[in-house]
Amino acid sequence: MTETADTMVEAIGVRKHFAGVEVLKGVDLAVARGEVACLIGPSGSGKSTFLRCINHLEKHDAGELLVDGQLVGYELRNGRLYERNDKQICAERARIGMVFQRFNLFQHLTVLENITIGQVRVLRVREDAARARARELLERVGLAGRDGYYPAQLSGGQQQRVAIARALAMDPKLMLFDEPTSALDPELVGEVLDVMRDLARSGMTMIVVTHEMGFAREVASTVYFLDAGIIEESGDPREVLAHPTSPRLQNFLSKVL
Amino acid sequence: MSTDGDGSIKVVPVRHVGRWIGVAAALVVVALIVHTLLSRLPTGQRACRGVGTSRVCHAITEWRFSWDIVFHYFTTSEILHGLLITLELTVIAMAVGIVLGMILAVMRLSPNRVLSGSAWTYTWFFRGTPVLVQLLVWFNISILYPRISLGIPFLHVSFLALHTSTVFTPLEAACVALGLNEGAYMSEIARAGLLSVDEGQVEAATSIGMVRRQTLRYVVMPQAMRVIIPPTGNEVISMLKTSSLASVIGVIELLGAATNIYSANYEIMPLLLTASLWYLVVTTVLSIGQFYLERYFARGALRTPPPTPLQRMRHDLAGVLSKFPNRRSVAGALER
Numbered sequence: 342m343t344e345t346a347d348t349m350v351e352a353i354g355v356r357k358h359f360a361g362v363e364v365l366k367g368v369d370l371a372v373a374r375g376e377v378a379c380l381i382g383p384s385g386s387g388k389s390t391f392l393r394c395i396n397h398l399e400k401h402d403a404g405e406l407l408v409d410g411q412l413v414g415y416e417l418r419n420g421r422l423y424e425r426n427d428k429q430i431c432a433e434r435a436r437i438g439m440v441f442q443r444f445n446l447f448q449h450l451t452v453l454e455n456i457t458i459g460q461v462r463v464l465r466v467r468e469d470a471a472r473a474r475a476r477e478l479l480e481r482v483g484l485a486g487r488d489g490y491y492p493a494q495l496s497g498g499q500q501q502r503v504a505i506a507r508a509l510a511m512d513p514k515l516m517l518f519d520e521p522t523s524a525l526d527p528e529l530v531g532e533v534l535d536v537m538r539d540l541a542r543s544g545m546t547m548i549v550v551t552h553e554m555g556f557a558r559e560v561a562s563t564v565y566f567l568d569a570g571i572i573e574e575s576g577d578p579r580e581v582l583a584h585p586t587s588p589r590l591q592n593f594l595s596k597v598l
Numbered sequence: 599m600s601t602d603g604d605g606s607i608k609v610v611p612v613r614h615v616g617r618w619i620g621v622a623a624a625l626v627v628v629a630l631i632v633h634t635l636l637s638r639l640p641t642g643q644r645a646c647r648g649v650g651t652s653r654v655c656h657a658i659t660e661w662r663f664s665w666d667i668v669f670h671y672f673t674t675s676e677i678l679h680g681l682l683i684t685l686e687l688t689v690i691a692m693a694v695g696i697v698l699g700m701i702l703a704v705m706r707l708s709p710n711r712v713l714s715g716s717a718w719t720y721t722w723f724f725r726g727t728p729v730l731v732q733l734l735v736w737f738n739i740s741i742l743y744p745r746i747s748l749g750i751p752f753l754h755v756s757f758l759a760l761h762t763s764t765v766f767t768p769l770e771a772a773c774v775a776l777g778l779n780e781g782a783y784m785s786e787i788a789r790a791g792l793l794s795v796d797e798g799q800v801e802a803a804t805s806i807g808m809v810r811r812q813t814l815r816y817v818v819m820p821q822a823m824r825v826i827i828p829p830t831g832n833e834v835i836s837m838l839k840t841s842s843l844a845s846v847i848g849v850i851e852l853l854g855a856a857t858n859i860y861s862a863n864y865e866i867m868p869l870l871l872t873a874s875l876w877y878l879v880v881t882t883v884l885s886i887g888q889f890y891l892e893r894y895f896a897r898g899a900l901r902t903p904p905p906t907p908l909q910r911m912r913h914d915l916a917g918v919l920s921k922f923p924n925r926r927s928v929a930g931a932l933e934r
Contacts, residue, residue, distance in 0.1 A: 396805060398804060398805065427809055428809060431807045431808065431809045432807060434804065434805060434806075434807045435806060435807025436807075438805075439802075439805035441801065441802065443798050445796075445798035445799060445801060445802035447799060447802065447803070447817055447821075448799070448821060448899060449820045449821050449824075449895075449897065449899070458806075458816060459807065459808070462808060462812055462816060463806060463807040463808055463812070464807075491897065493899065504802075507802075507806065508805075511806055
C-alpha cells in the first residue's frame with residue numbers, strides 16, 4: 342500500500358471465475374482521483390464482472406484490488422488477509438455509487454424515497470435533511486418536481502437519471518456505471534450522458550462500462566479495452582480509438598463504429 | 599355505406615348468441631335456488647277459524663330452511679361467544695403462521711444448508727400430515743410430556759417445571775396446532791413472494807450499502823408483499839373455517855357452540871345454517887379488507903391503481919347514463 346493518495350482504484354492481476362470459466366484473467370488498471378475511465382469491449386469480455394468486483398458485488402478470486410488505498414473485502418493485518426464482515430463491506434460500498442444497466446430503482450418507492458432511503462437507513466441522515474438533499478440532486482439531474490412519481494411512471498432515461506441521483510445521495514467518492522445507456526431508447530441516451538458529462542466535469546472519479554464510443558472519446562481520461570478477461574489495450578481515448586494497435590481492438594471498433 | 603344523421607358510420611356490435619344462452623341458464627338456476635330458499639313446507643297441522651257459521655281451515659306451513667330459528671340463534675350469547683373464540687383462534691393461528699412462515703422462508707433461501715434443510719424438513723412434516731391429526735396430537739401432548747420445564751437442554755438443570763395439562767388448555771393446543779401447521783403453508787407463500795422480487799433490487803440496495811437485513815426489510819419484503827398478500831388472504835379465510843376442527847378437541851368455537859345447541863334441541867339444520875351465515879359474514883368482511891390491502895401494496899407496480907368498487911360503480915353508472923343523450927352532462931359529472 343505504497344500507492345500515492347492520488348490513486349482511487351488500483352487493480353493488480355485481478356482474477357475471477359464462474360463455475361470453471363475464467364472471466365477475468367489478471368486485470369491490471371489504475372484510476373486516479375478525479376479521472377474518468379471507460380471500459381469498452383465485446384460482451385462477455387468481463388467488463389461488468391470487473392466493475393462488480395470493485396464494490397464487492399462479486400468476490401474476486403485472486404489478485405489485489407484497492408479502492409482509496411484499502412483492499413476491497415479484505416484487511417491486511419500481521420501478514421494475513423482477513424475477510425471483512427458484512428457490515429464493514431457494506432460501509433465501504435456505501436461510498437461507491439453504482440448505476441445499473443436496468444436502473445434497478447426501488448419499484449415500491451417514489452422518486453424522492455428512492456433517493457432518501459439510503460441516506461436515512463445507511464448514513465443515518467435525518468429525514469428532512471435527506472429530503473432536501475434529494476430535491477437538490479433531482480434538480481441537478483434535471484428532474485425537479487418529480488418527487489412523488491413512482492419509477493414505473495417515468496421513461497427509461499428519467500429512471501436512469503433518478504438512479505444516478507440515488508447513487509450521488511450517498512456522497513460517493515467513486516461512481517461505477519454498468520452500461521448505463523444500453524437499455525434506453527436511442528433518443529433517451531443523450532439526457533443520461535449529459536448528466537454523466539456534468540458529473541465528470543465536477544471532478545467525480547468514474548469508471549464507466551459503455552458502448553458509447555463518442556462519450557468515451559469526449560469524456561474519458563483513459564479508455565481500457567477489455568477482451569477475453571484481460572486488458573488488451575489502454576490509453577488516451579483519442580489515441581486508442583483513432584489508432585488502435587491490437588488487431589482485436591481494430592476488429593471490435595470496426596463493428597461498433 | 600349507410601351513415602347516421604351526423605355523418606358518422608354506424609357500428610353494429612357482434613351478437614353473442616352463446617352468451618345469451620348462458621345467461622338464460624344461469625338465471626334459471628338462480629331462480630331455482632331463490633325459490634327453494636324461500637319455500638315453505640306443511641307441518642301436517644291445520645289452523646281453523648270460524649267465519650260466520652262455517653269454519654275455514656288451512657294447512658300450517660313453515661320455512662323449509664327454518665329461517666325464524668336460524669335468525670333467532672344468530673345473535674344468542676352462545677353463538678356470539680363461539681364466534682369470538684373462532685376469531686381469536688383465527689387471529690392467533692394466522693399470526694403464528696405468518697411470523698413462522700416468514701422466518702422459514704428466509705431460512706429456506708439461506709445459502710447455509712443446515713438452515714435451508716431444517717426449513718424444508720419442517721414444511722415437509724407439517725404439510726405432510728393432516729391438520730386434524732396434528733390437532734389431536736397437541737391436545738394429547740401431555741401423554742408424551744406430562745411435565746414441561748424451563749432449563750438448560752441435556753444438563754438436567756431446570757428453573758421451572760409445570761404439569762402440561764394445567765398450562766395447556768384445548769384452546770391453546772388448537773392455537774399451537776393450527777399455527778404450526780399454517781407456518782408450513784405460509785413459508786411456501788412467503789418464499790414465492792421473496793423469489794418474485796427482481797435480483798436487481800437486491801443489488802441496488804446492496805450497492806447503496808444496505809446490509810442483508812435492511813435489504814430484506816426495506817426493499818425485498820415490501821415488494822414481496824404484493825405477491826404474498828392475495829394467497830395469504832386466502833389462507834386467513836381458509837383458517838377461519840379450518841378453526842372449526844378445533845371443536846373436535848372440545849374448543850367451543852362457532853361450530854362447537856352450534857353443535858352444543860342442536861344436541862340439546864335437535865334443530866340441526868337451522869344451527870348449521872346459523873354458523874354458516876356467520877362464517878359467510880366474516881369471510882365477506884375479510885375479502886373487503888384484502889382488496890384494500892392489495893391495493894396498498896400494489897403501489898408503484900402499476901401506472902394507475904385499480905379502481906375501488908365505489909369508483910367502479912360510479913364509472914359503470916356513468917357509462918349507462920351516457921347511453922341517454924340528454925343525460926350526458928350527468929354522466930360527465932359522475933365520471934369526474
